[in-house]
Amino acid sequence: MEQTLKRLATMQRLQVAGLELFYQNGYHNTSVDDILKKLDLSKGAFYYHFKSKEEFFISIIQNLIVQKVYSALVQPIEGKEDPFSIIENSLDASLETAEHNFFDNGFVLSNFIAETQGKDPEVNTYLNDILKIWEVALITSLQKGKSDGYVARHVDSDGVAAYVISAYIGIRLQMASGNAKNLRYKFVQQLRAYFRSLVPQAIH
Amino acid sequence: MEQTLKRLATMQRLQVAGLELFYQNGYHNTSVDDILKKLDLSKGAFYYHFKSKEEFFISIIQNLIVQKVYSALVQPIEGKEDPFSIIENSLDASLETAEHNFFDNGFVLSNFIAETQGKDPEVNTYLNDILKIWEVALITSLQKGKSDGYVARHVDSDGVAAYVISAYIGIRLQMASGNAKNLRYKFVQQLRAYFRSLVPQAIH
DNA sequence: TCTTAATTAGACCACTTAGTCGGTCTTATT
DNA sequence: AATAAGACCGACTAAGTGGTCTAATTAAGA
Numbered sequence: 001m002e003q004t005l006k007r008l009a010t011m012q013r014l015q016v017a018g019l020e021l022f023y024q025n026g027y028h029n030t031s032v033d034d035i036l037k038k039l040d041l042s043k044g045a046f047y048y049h050f051k052s053k054e055e056f057f058i059s060i061i062q063n064l065i066v067q068k069v070y071s072a073l074v075q076p077i078e079g080k081e082d083p084f085s086i087i088e089n090s091l092d093a094s095l096e097t098a099e100h101n102f103f104d105n106g107f108v109l110s111n112f113i114a115e116t117q118g119k120d121p122e123v124n125t126y127l128n129d130i131l132k133i134w135e136v137a138l139i140t141s142l143q144k145g146k147s148d149g150y151v152a153r154h155v156d157s158d159g160v161a162a163y164v165i166s167a168y169i170g171i172r173l174q175m176a177s178g179n180a181k182n183l184r185y186k187f188v189q190q191l192r193a194y195f196r197s198l199v200p201q202a203i204h
Numbered sequence: 205m206e207q208t209l210k211r212l213a214t215m216q217r218l219q220v221a222g223l224e225l226f227y228q229n230g231y232h233n234t235s236v237d238d239i240l241k242k243l244d245l246s247k248g249a250f251y252y253h254f255k256s257k258e259e260f261f262i263s264i265i266q267n268l269i270v271q272k273v274y275s276a277l278v279q280p281i282e283g284k285e286d287p288f289s290i291i292e293n294s295l296d297a298s299l300e301t302a303e304h305n306f307f308d309n310g311f312v313l314s315n316f317i318a319e320t321q322g323k324d325p326e327v328n329t330y331l332n333d334i335l336k337i338w339e340v341a342l343i344t345s346l347q348k349g350k351s352d353g354y355v356a357r358h359v360d361s362d363g364v365a366a367y368v369i370s371a372y373i374g375i376r377l378q379m380a381s382g383n384a385k386n387l388r389y390k391f392v393q394q395l396r397a398y399f400r401s402l403v404p405q406a407i408h
Numbered sequence: 409t410c411t412t413a414a415t416t417a418g419a420c421c422a423c424t425t426a427g428t429c430g431g432t433c434t435t436a437t438t
Numbered sequence: 439a440a441t442a443a444g445a446c447c448g449a450c451t452a453a454g455t456g457g458t459c460t461a462a463t464t465a466a467g468a
Contacts (some may be wrong), residue, residue: 024323026232026319029232031424041446042446044429044447045446046427047426047428049445052427103322105321105322110374111318111321114310114315115230115319117310117380118229119230128381159393159394160394162375162387163371163375163390163391166373167367167374168374170314170371170372170373171370174366174373177332187366187367187370190363191367193402194367194397194398196401197401210414210415210465214416235454235455235456245416247416247418248415248458250457251456251457251458252415252416255457256456410467412465412467413466414464414466415463416461417462418459418462419460420458422455422457422458424453424455424456425452425454427451427452428450429448429449431449432445432446433446434443434444434445434446435443435444436443437441438441
């Protein structure tokens with residue numbers, strides 16, 4: 001019992017430090033030794049808990065990254081109100097934390113997807129699965145919004161979801177290169193203009 | 205004279221092969237030897253023409269990538285017609301070539317920007333400069349569109365440009381993970397809806 | 409043809425990488 | 439206290455890594 005706790009604690013420490021370094025320097029550009037040095041641990045410890053660097057990365061994806069994305073982008077839009085406003089709010093909130101994070105390096109998910117494209121197909125799959133979760137949540141929210149009269153009937157929910165995801169990925173990449181505050185403001189403005197075109201028109 | 209030609213030819217061969225491999229496997233995940241092996245050249249040849257791997261990469265960026273982006277995304281929107289339709293056309297055309305490229309790994313520029321974020325600040329700067337060129341072209345086009353009556357006066361050209369770039373970056377990343385054709389169609393649909401909200405309203 | 413310079417070959421160096429393995433310490437069980 | 443299992447250490451290996459250097463080859467000009 002105490003044992004398992006210690007085991008999990010060490011694994012968690014490794015994963016947290018690993019994610020931080022992978023996110024900062026990229027997966028291929030971060031060595032296992034880098035992570036170990038940061039925690040004053042040894043090779044033995046690492047390979048006792050994980051059987052390879054890749055498996056380690058996958059465990060990070062499935063434990064930490066899923067969580068991050070879910071709590072920041074999926075859960076907030078599971079309400080019953082106007083999809084457009086709750087989506088806008090969740091994106092804006094997420095951009096705000098990015099803006100105030102001095103070491104922001106872009107959207108974790110899209111960075112890793114870009115890096116593992118072609119190479120590392122297995123890892124890439126796990127990452128895309130997370131994107132898919134977000135996509136489904138968006139689509140669900142939009143569909144419900146139709147029944148509730150918030151979203152125009154003719155709207156293609158799939159298309160809107162893909163477009164929203166695209167825009168978010170792109171703006172995060174640009175924000176990481178400076179001028180985050182300004183970009184965030186512009187983004188929300190345009191997102192709003194876009195959403196306005198998808199609202200049911202008042203009869204006149 | 206013959207010399208210079210040969211020199212340039214070899215450099216070009218190295219750059220083309222380098223870009224291909226960097227694009228496929230990432231910059232950090234491609235060794236100089238990989239490139240050399242592909243061309244049956246030796247270390248000596250490489251370091252005779254380029255003084256380091258990084259300088260080599262920068263030369264690729266400034267020769268090949270600039271060209272690619274310019275001819276695909278900047279030049280096509282330098283017309284005098286409706287900005288929205290020429291922008292839409294240039295993006296669609298660019299997505300079409302991506303769709304039909306079986307080895308599409310996403311948008312070259314954004315992939316490299318993501319990879320060199322934090323690490324490799326110099327390289328990152330050169331890449332962002334190219335994005336900037338595109339941004340300026342978009343803004344110019346939109347501004348001209350206002351005088352010509354294609355774009356509503358109240359529109360924030362900077363914001364629209366940033367938003368268009370974002371969306372394009374994001375959709376390219378998603379397209380690389382399969383289902384390209386469908387995504388392209390959805391993207392253009394939504395882009396059109398968005399643009400409609402930025403057109404001057406007919407007086408009624 | 410002889411000389412000189414441009415270009416390429418490839419052995420070599422110092423260093424880093426992911427992963428292994430025999431051993432050690434620590435904790436739980438009897 | 440004795441035993442066993444869990445957790446960790448750190449030297450080591452084999453395969454790369456970017457980059458250097460000398461020698462060989464090729465082409466140009468006299």
